[in-house]
Amino acid sequence: xxxxxxxxxxxxxxxxxxxxxxxxxxxxxxxxxxxxxxxxxxxxxxxxxxxxxxxxxxxxxxxxxxxxxxxxxxxxxxxxxxxxxxxxxxxxxxxxxxxxxxxxxxxxxxxxxxxxxxxxxxxxxxxxxxxxxxxxxxxxxxxxxxxxxxxxxxxxxxxxxx
Numbered sequence: 001x002x003x004x005x006x007x008x009x010x011x012x013x014x015x016x017x018x019x020x021x022x023x024x025x026x027x028x029x030x031x032x033x034x035x036x037x038x039x040x041x042x043x044x045x046x047x048x049x050x051x052x053x054x055x056x057x058x059x060x061x062x063x064x065x066x067x068x069x070x071x072x073x074x075x076x077x078x079x080x081x082x083x084x085x086x087x088x089x090x091x092x093x094x095x096x097x098x099x100x101x102x103x104x105x106x107x108x109x110x111x112x113x114x115x116x117x118x119x120x121x122x123x124x125x126x127x128x129x130x131x132x133x134x135x136x137x138x139x140x141x142x143x144x145x146x147x148x149x150x151x152x153x154x155x156x157x158x159x160x161x162x
Contacts, residue, residue, distance in 0.1 A: 009128035010090045012099035013038055017131050018120055021071065022082055030071040038132050043118055046135045077157065080113070081105040095124045109156065 007090040
């Protein structure tokens with residue numbers, strides 16, 4: 001079965017979108033240019049399931065500026081992080097994609113990365129080249145544990161321990 005150019009464009013955009021949250025190589029700094037390059041100026045990112053976020057300080061949904069600010073708050077607490085895409089489902093007619101991936105984050109002072117299995121639901125522009133809306137569904141158990149570990153790391157760093 002041969003795939004269309006729209007399919008390929010959506011696949012490429014979905015891949016770039018998910019991988020754009022990886023740090024600038026050999027740093028722990030987010031790359032705002034990479035993040036913004038695949039989003040419309042009005043792009044909104046939401047998180048689910050809602051049960052995980054009920055008592056979370058995360059803004060939901062976030063615009064591009066809020067999303068980048070969110071990364072800048074979390075990234076200093078991380079030693080490394082990376083995302084590995086497992087599969088992508090494309091709906092050409094709806095200009096949408098679902099991306100399933102594993103996100104590995106190693107907090108400062110830890111040896112083992114925390115692994116979060118998640119899915120992005122992406123709504124794209126007519127051309128398929130930019131994401132207009134994104135919803136990230138997270139592994140509830142892994143996310144809640146990570147949020148707790150993140151708080152402990154933040155407190156330890158505030159107290160001068162790394």
